[in-house]
Amino acid sequence: MSGGMSGGVSGDLDAGTCRTVLVTGAARGIGRATAARFGREGARVVVNFPPGEREYAEQTGALVREEGGTPLLVEADVADPAAVTEMAAIVHATWGPLDVLVNNAGICPFADFFDIDVELWDRVQHVNLRGAFLVTQAFTRAMVEAGRGGRVLSVSSISAWVGGSQQVHYCTTKAGISSLMKSLAIVLGPHGITCNAVLPGAIATDINKADWTDQAKVDYFRSRIPAGRMGEPADVAGVLWLLSQPESAYMNGSDVLVDGGMFVNLQ
Numbered sequence: 001m002s003g004g005m006s007g008g009v010s011g012d013l014d015a016g017t018c019r020t021v022l023v024t025g026a027a028r029g030i031g032r033a034t035a036a037r038f039g040r041e042g043a044r045v046v047v048n049f050p051p052g053e054r055e056y057a058e059q060t061g062a063l064v065r066e067e068g069g070t071p072l073l074v075e076a077d078v079a080d081p082a083a084v085t086e087m088a089a090i091v092h093a094t095w096g097p098l099d100v101l102v103n104n105a106g107i108c109p110f111a112d113f114f115d116i117d118v119e120l121w122d123r124v125q126h127v128n129l130r131g132a133f134l135v136t137q138a139f140t141r142a143m144v145e146a147g148r149g150g151r152v153l154s155v156s157s158i159s160a161w162v163g164g165s166q167q168v169h170y171c172t173t174k175a176g177i178s179s180l181m182k183s184l185a186i187v188l189g190p191h192g193i194t195c196n197a198v199l200p201g202a203i204a205t206d207i208n209k210a211d212w213t214d215q216a217k218v219d220y221f222r223s224r225i226p227a228g229r230m231g232e233p234a235d236v237a238g239v240l241w242l243l244s245q246p247e248s249a250y251m252n253g254s255d256v257l258v259d260g261g262m263f264v265n266l267q
């Protein structure tokens with residue numbers, strides 16, 4: 001591990017630092033692709049997964065290893081404060097403070113507004129937003145104390161900027177995550193820890209499998225995307241990797257859209 005200076009920014013990550021990375025919700029989808037992407041760079045990758053998904057997490061761990069990284073599987077429901085505290089204790093005892101935290105865990109149970117009861121509302125808020133708060137607080141304290149800077153990258157969504165008739169509960173969490181990164185950019189920036197949000201557009205994963213059985217909707221999305229295709233998990237993972245690099249040191253509090261151009265293609 002090398003600490004110290006990079007690009008004149010005290011406490012910022014050095015190029016070549018042996019990175020320790022935590023990806024929440026890394027059992028499947030964008031989280032899995034992100035864990036593998038960091039693995040390709042030889043990183044030590046904490047693969048977080050929720051109860052019931054160990055089998056998927058083991059597949060992610062195998063991928064990280066195949067790519068050349070070192071995985072550490074840690075089960076924790078990110079919405080559960082006790083589980084997050086325990087995860088932090090395990091990671092810190094094993095590898096010490098993180099260099100990069102990727103808040104990725106999220107759920108989107110599509111539902112009509114009038115069908116959203118308070119339990120569903122709370123669960124989506126708790127996994128998506130409270131989870132990002134809890135995990136960031138649990139891990140950045142040690143990053144600050146270590147004094148070598150780092151990155152907090154949170155997977156928000158194009159849904160932070162647009163609404164969804166069946167995503168009333170979900171879109172609010174994504175706007176919240178983008179906002180969380182902006183405030184934490186101010187809190188953690190002086191310590192060389194930058195906080196940015198990545199906003200994927202329409203990415204083919206389990207989260208929208210049911211929604212995309214509506215072929216008309218898929219055709220509509222595709223017609224809006226200048227790239228001519230839906231996104232893949234690797235499209236987002238690649239940008240998360242780019243933002244972990246020393247060259248991104250002056251980006252702090254940004255919303256970074258990764259949608260193949262869908263958002264701007266309105267007229």
Ligand code: NAD
Pocket residue numbers: 024025026027028029030031032048049050053076077078079104105106107108127155156157158159199200201202203204205206207208
């Ligand atoms: P996915 O369903 O494939 O993955 C979700 C991941 O979150 C899974 O690995 C799951 O195990 C994990 N997870 C769920 N609840 C958890 C909990 N309580 N604790 C820990 N982990 C938990 O979907 P995805 O598309 O890969 O989603 C990843 C992130 O990307 C989410 O935050 C989602 O909102 C965001 N996103 C996805 C899209 C898209 O179109 N797929 C677009 C914008 C943003």
Ligand code: RM4
Pocket residue numbers: 108156157158159164167200201202203207208211
């Ligand atoms: C994203 C975006 C996608 C949707 C997923 C679940 O934020 O809204 O279109 O499929 O969430």
